[in-house]
Amino acid sequence: MSSTTPSNTPAASARHQVVVIGSGFGGLFGTKALKRADADVTMVAKTTHHLFQPLLYQVATGILSEGEIAPPTREILRSQKNARVLLGEVTDVDLAARTVTSHVLGRTTVNHYDSLIVAAGAGQSYFGNDHFSEFAPGMKSIDDALELRGRIFGAFELAELGAARGENVDHLLTFVVVGAGPTGVEMAGQIAELAHRTLKRDFHAIETRSARVVLIDAAPQVLPPFGRKLGLWTKDRLEKLGVEVMLGAMVTDVDERGLKVKFKNGREERVEAVTKVWAAGVQASPLSTTLSEQTGAPLDRAGRIGVNPDLTLPGYPEVFVVGDMISLDHLPGVAQVAIQGAKYAAKEIDGRLKGKPAQKPFHYFDKGSMATISRFNAVAAVGKIRLTGFIAWLMWLAVHLVYITGFKNRLTAVMHWFVSFLGRGRSERTATEQQIFGRIALARLRRGATDLVSAPGQLDQDAERDRRADLEAQAAEEVRLTDQSQRGIRVGSGSS
Numbered sequence: 048m049s050s051t052t053p054s055n056t057p058a059a060s061a062r063h064q065v066v067v068i069g070s071g072f073g074g075l076f077g078t079k080a081l082k083r084a085d086a087d088v089t090m091v092a093k094t095t096h097h098l099f100q101p102l103l104y105q106v107a108t109g110i111l112s113e114g115e116i117a118p119p120t121r122e123i124l125r126s127q128k129n130a131r132v133l134l135g136e137v138t139d140v141d142l143a144a145r146t147v148t149s150h151v152l153g154r155t156t157v158n159h160y161d162s163l164i165v166a167a168g169a170g171q172s173y174f175g176n177d178h179f180s181e182f183a184p185g186m187k188s189i190d191d192a193l194e195l196r197g198r199i200f201g202a203f204e205l206a207e208l209g210a211a212r213g214e215n216v217d218h219l220l221t222f223v224v225v226g227a228g229p230t231g232v233e234m235a236g237q238i239a240e241l242a243h244r245t246l247k248r249d250f251h252a253i254e255t256r257s258a259r260v261v262l263i264d265a266a267p268q269v270l271p272p273f274g275r276k277l278g279l280w281t282k283d284r285l286e287k288l289g290v291e292v293m294l295g296a297m298v299t300d301v302d303e304r305g306l307k308v309k310f311k312n313g314r315e316e317r318v319e320a321v322t323k324v325w326a327a328g329v330q331a332s333p334l335s336t337t338l339s340e341q342t343g344a345p346l347d348r349a350g351r352i353g354v355n356p357d358l359t360l361p362g363y364p365e366v367f368v369v370g371d372m373i374s375l376d377h378l379p380g381v382a383q384v385a386i387q388g389a390k391y392a393a394k395e396i397d398g399r400l401k402g403k404p405a406q407k408p409f410h411y412f413d414k415g416s417m418a419t420i421s422r423f424n425a426v427a428a429v430g431k432i433r434l435t436g437f438i439a440w441l442m443w444l445a446v447h448l449v450y451i452t453g454f455k456n457r458l459t460a461v462m463h464w465f466v467s468f469l470g471r472g473r474s475e476r477t478a479t480e481q482q483i484f485g486r487i488a489l490a491r492l493r494r495g496a497t498d499l500v501s502a503p504g505q506l507d508q509d510a511e512r513d514r515r516a517d518l519e520a521q522a523a524e525e526v527r528l529t530d531q532s533q534r535g536i537r538v539g540s541g542s543s
């Protein structure tokens with residue numbers, strides 16, 4: 048059973064209603080940019096936090112806590128009077144009726160909009176092999192990062208147990224990262240540092256420094272968007288850290304115990320590894336399909352929707368789509384595309400309300416890209432400038448500090464970086480069984496977490512049923528006592 052709440056209706060609200068889908072880079076920056084607009088802004092997102100995805104790998108490897116990279120959206124927006132935050136997964140956008148329908152634990156909400164910004168981002172793509180996800184989690188959410196943290200630290204623990212019993216634990220001490228883009232490089236580098244530096248004194252039966260870290264990609268180089276020179280430099284640094292880099296290698300199968308790769312020359316190899324991380328491929332939010340079906344806008348292979356040069360949907364100038372969901376001029380799936388796109392959309396909405404002429408088409412200003420390899424080592428490409436090593440790492444540090452949301456998060460992140468980069472510690476090594484198995488357990492339920500809670504209204508019905516049962520029991524007791532003529536006697540005897 049579910050309940051439907053019309054959250055705002057055209058009649059109920061005289062002000063212009065903007066709905067923003069998503070609380071990521073596009074959603075948050077779009078909402079904030081509407082602060083002074085003469086409009087009510089409703090942000091609907093399926094999580095209660097704003098996630099700084101670029102640092103997920105540090106949560107997965109015990110450097111940062113999840114709160115430091117995922118502050119509550121409600122807190123960030125608390126002083127923005129015209130904004131409200133709603134929890135819910137959007138399942139439908141009706142462009143003709145101008146409504147957005149979202150659900151959370153069986154509760155349905157329908158929001159009316161006059162303007163809409165869709166910033167639902169992208170998920171992991173397993174290139175049609177979704178069953179790989181059971182054994183090789185992706186790196187897109189806090190849940191993913193905590194699950195990976197549990198799996199990585201857990202593998203060392205199981206290896207210690209096995210080695211103490213004299214068993215072969217090579218498969219437990221082999222860590223495979225699939226995808227040699229920035230996330231894969233950062234993840235592989237951090238696991239290598241964990242094994243070679245952080246954990247080396249913590250175990251007795253195993254030698255953590257003998258752990259094998261393998262980075263696999265079907266492409267012929269690491270970090271393809273950074274160009275050949277930085278790619279070669281990065282590969283060399285990774286190898287010096289002890290990471291085995293397998294290029295031109297396509298993953299063809301993944302199971303609990305390992306994976307199979309096929310090389311360009313047809314050779315096949317199996318890698319025995321319990322811990323696998325999937326950092327290859329993205330698939331735009333399924334909402335892009337919903338929007339495409341209603342507008343005829345094309346979808347590309349990653350499910351990204353083709354938008355007009357002003358980021359609106361064909362035939363629907365009141366609907367903007369921004370960030371990882373769009374396919375426009377080969378724009379990359381990076382935070383700045385989402386931030387700048389969302390600010391552009393917000394400015395256009397505000398401008399229209401003020402009667403201003405339309406802006407020029409959206410133009411993305413590329414501020415550059417960077418990736419860390421290990422502590423004190425990074426690569427950066429800014430315009431024509433290419434930086435490597437410590438300078439690039441300092442730049443990475445500064446940029447990430449600026450973009451982490453909230454003063455207290457910046458402060459604690461710096462403290463944790465001191466612990467990990469100057470020392471050898473990791474402050475956030477806590478891992479629980481729920482983190483490791485929760486995702487798989489929920490996936491086995493038909494409707495996920497919804498199956499674990501009472502349907503909305505059910506609690507009221509249960510309470511009503513209990514109250515009725517109590518009253519009936521009382522009435523029956525009254526009848527019994529009256530039939531046995533005991534009531535008067537008891538009362539009487541008590542008073543005499």
Ligand SMILES: Cc1cc2nc3c(=O)[nH]c(=O)nc-3n(C[C@H](O)[C@H](O)[C@H](O)COP(=O)(O)OP(=O)(O)OC[C@H]3O[C@@H](n4cnc5c(N)ncnc54)[C@H](O)[C@@H]3O)c2cc1C
Nearest residue numbers: 069070071072073093101137167168370371380381382385
């Ligand atoms: C591990 C990792 C590392 C990265 N590193 C970098 C980097 O170093 N530099 C860089 O520039 N970029 C990096 N990126 C890419 C960058 O994070 C994205 O390009 C950016 O987040 C895109 O912003 P967005 O608003 O489009 O989507 P997101 O930030 O992904 O936000 C999507 C939002 O929509 C919500 N949502 C999704 N579906 C629904 C739904 N149906 N209903 C309601 N809400 C929904 C999500 O909960 C989320 O709040 C990285 C990405 C990852 C995954």
